[in-house]
Amino acid sequence: MLIQRTMGPHQAEQKGEAPNARHHGISVSPGIAIGPAYFFQPLEYEIAEAHCAAAEKDKQLQLFEKAHAAALDELDAIFASFDDAQKDKAEIFRAHKELLQDDALLGDIRDGISSKLYTAECAVDMAFREYIALFAEMEDPLFSGRAADLRDLRSRLLRLLRGDEQKSLSHLPGSVILVVHDLLPSDTATLDREHVLGIVAEIGGATSHSAIIARGLNIPAVLGAADALSYCTDGGRIILDAMSGVIITAPDSALVEEYRVKRSSYLSQRATIQKYLDTTPVTRDGVRIEIGLNTGSDAVNDYEAYVDYVGLFRSEFLYMQSNHLPTEEEQFEAYRRVVARFGNRPVILRTLDIGGDKQLSYYQLPKEENPYLGKRALRLCISDESILRTQLRAAYRAAAYGNLELMLPMVGSMDDIDYAKSVAKSVREELTAEGVVIGEMPLGIMVEIPSIAMIADLAAAEVDFASIGTNDLTQYLCAADRLNADVSAFYQPLSPAMLRTLKRVIDAFRSAGKPVSVCGEMGGDVRAALLLVGLGLRKLSMSGSSIAEIKAMLDAIQTNMFEIARAFRDEHTADVHSMEELEKQVNGGYAKAMWCGEQACEDEIKDRFGASSRCMPFDQTPIGETCVCCGKPAKKVIYFAKAY
DSSP states (O other): OOEOOOOOOOOOOOOOOOOTTTEOOOEEOOOEEEEEEEEEOOOOEEOOOOOOGGGGGGHHHHHHHHHHHHHHHHHHHHHHOOOGGHHHHHHEEEEEEEHTTTTHHHHHHHHHTTTTTOOOOHHHHHHHHHHHHHHOOOOOOOTTTTHHHHHHHHHHHHHHTTTOOOOSSSSSSSSSEEEEEEEOOOHHHSSSSTEEEEEEEESSSSTSSSHHHHHTTTHHHHHHHHTTTHSSSSSSSEETTTTTHHHHHHHHHHHHHHHHHHHHHHHHHHHHHTTTSSSSBBBTTTOOOEEEEEESSSSSTGGGGGOSEEEEEHHHHHHHHHHSOOOHHHHHHHHHHHHHHHSOOOOEEEOOOTTBOOOOOBBOOOOSSSSSGGSOTTTHHHSHHHHHHHHHEEEEEEHHSSSSEEEEEOOOOOOOHHHHHHHHHHHHHHHHHOOOOOOOEEEEEESSSSHHHTTHHHTTTTSSEEEOOOOHHHHHTTTTTTGGGGGGGGTTTTTTTHHHHHHHHHHHHHHTOOOOOEESSSGGHHHHHHHHHHHHEEEHHHHHHHHHHHHHHHTOTTTTTTHHHHHHHHHEEEESSSHHHHHHHTTTSEEEEEEOHHHHHHHHHHHSSEEEEEEEOOOOOOSSSSTTTHHHHOEEEEEEEEOO
16 A cells, blocks of 8 residues: 655644644754645555465566665765865765665575565565564664665665655755654655754654755755644744754744844854864963764765864674674775774774664674663673674784774673783784784774773773763663663763763873773763863764864863863952851952751842852851851851852
8 A cells, every 4th residue: 555645835724723833843954944834745655464475476586686686776866966165965876775685685686586575575574574674773873874774775676666756855946944753854855945944853863864965065954853744833933943853833023023133043053164174273371182983884974084083983783784704804804994084093992882772683682671771782792702802803904905993892801801912812813824914903992881980090001092972871870761761861971970070080090101092972072071071081972073172162272271260269269257248249259158948048039139159168167156148047058149
């Protein structure tokens, strides 16, 4: 059965929603858009199980092969439609072509027709649904995004088998904000850029290919906006605030004007920030901060020219795209291509990190009640050493062509480090004995388990470098699944506990004279990166889209800002013992006073002097015995000041 849904805009009943109603999603491409909603529902297919007669299987195979060849031609045409400046986005469709040529997938389809006598449509549907389900179950957004790619390819093949006309966003009636359930990569790639003001999708995340393309085209986009097709009105005006992940329906004229001003300010700011992309990241007091790139592919990335190193090269992409454990030769070629491109700039290769949410169809992992706490990453390699040895052999060979460094994920103890170093030594000796040319390759660890963070000084003595995986470190430290919306409030990467842990790790490695960086999401977050630099970090690795903004931030700060701020506070702080003294002091600085703890006293100070409590210092040495406001006995020391 084919479900054909219409494309808007079309007349729709007003939903009667209150003006300026706000709805939330995930901001994946920043910006602000104001305009009419445009509903787009591509062709969707529901395929029932169907068989053919034995005499018909050859005909069904021919139908599939014809559709398969046509699909490859379409992907080539889409790839060629991108100009040179957008070739990194075009790589998505090269990846689609590789998926469509996967031996395991093609084998399942052809076997379904030949052995099970499925019709071509049914065989395609059956094979793709199996792989879509496999990837969709993965919680890591980098790999769950693969499900969208497979759905895209499934629809393409079924459309060609049916001979249906291709639905497209290449010609739009005017400037609109697209509102969709799911926007497949093909839809995003072919859309009419001139008339698409923004994108709202009910599903999807920040690492989906649609998000990547939207960011590359500078289209404001909010994904994961549940029920957007229900609360928006096709043709009705909406505001898309992709800075904060908000969709506003039925906005009044005052709010529209407010957001027009915000949009103008954002565009001006973005133009200024982008100028920093090609600059050397140096703080105002002359401290050089190294910027690294996080990548999960060996394809060329258009941000490569603007970074000092690759801070996270995820090797699992080779395993996820294959139907078998990648051979030494396959891995060697992939690693060699990347290190050769970067020359003297370091490339930090993370060894295989599967387990938990990242599963392989061809490698059976145990079913675990708590997979994030189970056999994953290095723990998996300890149980199956051949995986690690193969990867190490390929990496040592690739290191002869550039500056390759190896990083171990999920390290929890000194025993883990000793094990990995022992295997690495054995592999080096083995390759040398075989007469194989190898390169020097520093060995480092990811700090993402609290147990290794607590003994960072011991770890620093045994490895060459460390990179802090802030995503997992936060979820383990806070005991909160970072992908579980029900406990999202407990996932706090900027909590005092997290900051103290980061400080411990940074100090330990800097004291040992060993490089330490961050490769989790905090590295590309301006607020967090500012704190990290203040904590002593001098290496930040991030996705390419964050580089310009982080460089702009670094240009505006000094590394000793904390010390400057503290000195300023101390110079402008005085002890006060009466309301008269407090009034005088808060007009020019901070007032340190005794407080009884009653809200009524704080409210009175705010009403009379416009000052409020700013913080309660750790040092609670009393400066008096009574509350500065009411005169009652007091034991709390507090700072009062005006906020500007």
